[in-house]
Amino acid sequence: MIWQLDLILLLFVVICGIAAISVKDLLSAVILLGLYSFLMCLLWTEMGAVDVAFTEASVGAGIGTVLYIAAVYKTTRRSKD
Amino acid sequence: MISRYESIIITTLCKLLIPVIQLYGLYVIMHGHSSPGGGFQGGVILGASFILLVISHGLDEVKKRMSEKLNTIFCSFGLLIYAGLGVLALIFGGNYLDYGHLPIPVTIAEARYLGILGIEIGVGITVMAVMISIFLDISSVGEQE
Numbered sequence: 001m002i003w004q005l006d007l008i009l010l011l012f013v014v015i016c017g018i019a020a021i022s023v024k025d026l027l028s029a030v031i032l033l034g035l036y037s038f039l040m041c042l043l044w045t046e047m048g049a050v051d052v053a054f055t056e057a058s059v060g061a062g063i064g065t066v067l068y069i070a071a072v073y074k075t076t077r078r079s080k081d
Numbered sequence: 082m083i084s085r086y087e088s089i090i091i092t093t094l095c096k097l098l099i100p101v102i103q104l105y106g107l108y109v110i111m112h113g114h115s116s117p118g119g120g121f122q123g124g125v126i127l128g129a130s131f132i133l134l135v136i137s138h139g140l141d142e143v144k145k146r147m148s149e150k151l152n153t154i155f156c157s158f159g160l161l162i163y164a165g166l167g168v169l170a171l172i173f174g175g176n177y178l179d180y181g182h183l184p185i186p187v188t189i190a191e192a193r194y195l196g197i198l199g200i201e202i203g204v205g206i207t208v209m210a211v212m213i214s215i216f217l218d219i220s221s222v223g224e225q226e
Contacts, residue, residue: 050117054109058125063212066132070219 001047009043026075030068037061095137102130110205114194120201124208131213140221149217152210159207166199 016039020032037060044053106126113119135143167178175182180196181189 051119054117054122058122058129062129063125063132066129066136067216067219070216074219074222 005046006043009039009046013039013043026072027069030065030072033068034061034065037064091137095133099130099134102133103127106130106205106209110201111198113201114197120204121208123201124205125212127205127209128212128216131209132216135216135220140217143213143217147213149214152214152217155206155210156214159203159205159210162203162206163200166196166203170196 013036016032016036020029020036023029023032037056041053041056041061044050044056106123108123109118109126110120110123113123131143131147134146166180166183169184170179170182171177173182173184178196178200180193183192183196185192185195187195
């Protein structure tokens with residue numbers, strides 16, 4: 001465990017999280033969430049939890065992003081009624 | 082329906098990439114008990130390869146290879162493998178999911194090795210089918226079948 005690398009990665013994770021909830025465009029928020037998942041995956045690999053990192057990379061960054069994008073395409077900003 | 086963007090680069094690249102992704106998913110499932118990975122992660126990777134096929138080739142191409150009926154059968158078949166192995170160990174005198182008592186003519190250590198492999202395969206099949214099913218339901222919003 002290198003604490004300097006941990007600190008840098010955690011800083012990026014916090015930046016990505018705040019950016020994902022404060023950006024207005026939904027598609028940008030989804031991409032930022034995928035970036036957040038990849039950074040968490042790097043963090044977990046660096047801490048030695050390879051199995052958790054594998055799950056995060058495949059579910060959080062892979063399937064999750066695709067499902068969010070599919071859901072964003074089905075929604076509109078204003079409701080019809 | 083998500084309309085797809087016709088591009089020969091994307092179509093060709095995905096056609097080359099999907100078999101490699103599926104092979105990697107099978108590798109992750111088969112080596113799940115001795116290295117990082119396992120049934121869940123391998124199943125998600127297998128499901129992701131089918132989702133890539135939906136994105137690059139359209140929904141009908143996937144419906145030809147993996148119909149909703151086949152998907153449902155896969156979904157319950159994996160669960161059957163999982164629960165069946167557990168109940169089989171229960172019948173032959175062990176606890177539920179106690180692989181040492183499975184009726185295969187090997188030593189107890191090898192029986193445990195093979196038992197956890199069967200569990201991983203069952204979990205992988207179910208997770209793959211459920212992931213494909215969720216994505217097909219979202220992307221078609223119940224238009225077909």
